[in-house]
Every structure is written in C-alpha cells, then in structure tokens.
Amino acid sequence: MNEIVKLDDLDRQILHTLMSDAKVPYAEMGKRFSVSPATVHVRVEKMKAAGIITGTEVLVNTKALGYDVCCFIGINLYAARDYHSAIEKLQQLDEVVEAYYTTGAYNIFVKLMCRSIEELQYVLIDKLQAIDEVQSTETLISLQNPIKRNVAP
Structure with a gap:
C-alpha cells in the first residue's frame, strides 16, 4: 500500500x-x-x-484543435476476464483520452473526444462497439465542463 x-x-x-x-x-x-x-x-x-510530483504537462485547449464533442461512455463487458484485452484495444483508439475500471453499472468508464457528432457515431459503431469484449455501451455527451481542477494539496 x-x-x-x-x-x-x-x-x-x-x-x-x-x-x-x-x-x-x-x-x-x-x-x-x-x-x-x-x-x-x-x-x-x-x-x-516521494511520488507527489510525477511530472509536468502541457494543457491543450481541445476546442482550439477542433474537438467539439466530449463524452463519457459506460462500457459493459461480457465477462470480467475480458478487462485486460478490452483495455488493450481501447488504448489503440486515439479518441479515448481516459479510462477507468469501475464498480457499479459499468465495467469500464471512458472519456472520449471527437471533432463532431458524426465522428462520435463512427467511433461508437465502427471502433468501440466493434471490440469483441464489449457487450453494451451507454454514452453521455458533455455539454460543458464548469469545474476542472486538481485536488487541493
């Protein structure tokens, strides 16, 4: 620990x-x-x-790069044993910018960035839902990000 x-x-x-x-x-x-x-x-x-500071990063304005659609997708797998192979396949999708292994309604929860709703539809149908281990998905589209911060030190 x-x-x-x-x-x-x-x-x-x-x-x-x-x-x-x-x-x-x-x-x-x-x-x-x-x-x-x-x-x-x-x-x-x-x-x-001590591992408190792990690096520095450049913050990118995604809108300025044309990424207008931010969404969160809850993913249900066929079986828990499918987790590792599903994550490997999700890592190959450039649109997936974050992934979490979760409890509750979904096995995996991902944050996805796309340039348009049409691109989101393509990614969902032809990439994400085409992953063999994915049983079902639920997509939540973000309308805005009013709070964005780190934890207080």
Missing part, C-alpha cells in the same frame, strides 16, 4: 503554486514564501522522490 506523505505549509504552498503555473521560477517562489530558491528546489525534489 502507498505510504501517505506528510506535507507542511511550505510544501503545500509550493505545490499549489506549481499546480497553478508550473513555470514559476524557484527564485520567485523563494521570495514569495521568504525562503531561498535552494530550499524550494530541495522541497520540489523531495516531493518528486
């Missing part, structure tokens, strides 16, 4: 700052928090070593 790492106030301030803007220089954070840039560097490295 993963060990929960204890963060102090300085760690949380640094993490919160990096989560808001990963490009903030250590010197600027040092001034902001009244510590040296070296202290900020050491704290960041400790959080990386």
Whole structure:
C-alpha cells in the first residue's frame, strides 16, 4: 500500500503554486514564501522522490484543435476476464483520452473526444462497439465542463 506523505505549509504552498503555473521560477517562489530558491528546489525534489510530483504537462485547449464533442461512455463487458484485452484495444483508439475500471453499472468508464457528432457515431459503431469484449455501451455527451481542477494539496 502507498505510504501517505506528510506535507507542511511550505510544501503545500509550493505545490499549489506549481499546480497553478508550473513555470514559476524557484527564485520567485523563494521570495514569495521568504525562503531561498535552494530550499524550494530541495522541497520540489523531495516531493518528486516521494511520488507527489510525477511530472509536468502541457494543457491543450481541445476546442482550439477542433474537438467539439466530449463524452463519457459506460462500457459493459461480457465477462470480467475480458478487462485486460478490452483495455488493450481501447488504448489503440486515439479518441479515448481516459479510462477507468469501475464498480457499479459499468465495467469500464471512458472519456472520449471527437471533432463532431458524426465522428462520435463512427467511433461508437465502427471502433468501440466493434471490440469483441464489449457487450453494451451507454454514452453521455458533455455539454460543458464548469469545474476542472486538481485536488487541493
């Protein structure tokens, strides 16, 4: 089981700052928090070593790239043993951007991005539902994403 790492106030301030803007220089954070840039560097490295910070990423505006349809699809498999092979096949679909193994009504829950409803229809019929392990699907189309954030440090 993963060990929960204890963060102090300085760690949380640094993490919160990096989560808001990963490009903030250590010197600027040092001034902001009244510590040296070296202290900020050491704290960041400790959080990386502890697995709290696992990397940085570029956030992409999907609408600017033409992806106007975001949807969530609940997938029921024929059998639980089909999970691994179904995930391998889902990984091959560029439109699938997230996947979760879930309890409840679905075995797998995926987030899918498409450029249009027509493309979504094609992906559903010719790609996703064509996966042998998929018994049934239910599609929920997102109208907007009013809340999008990370967990609080």
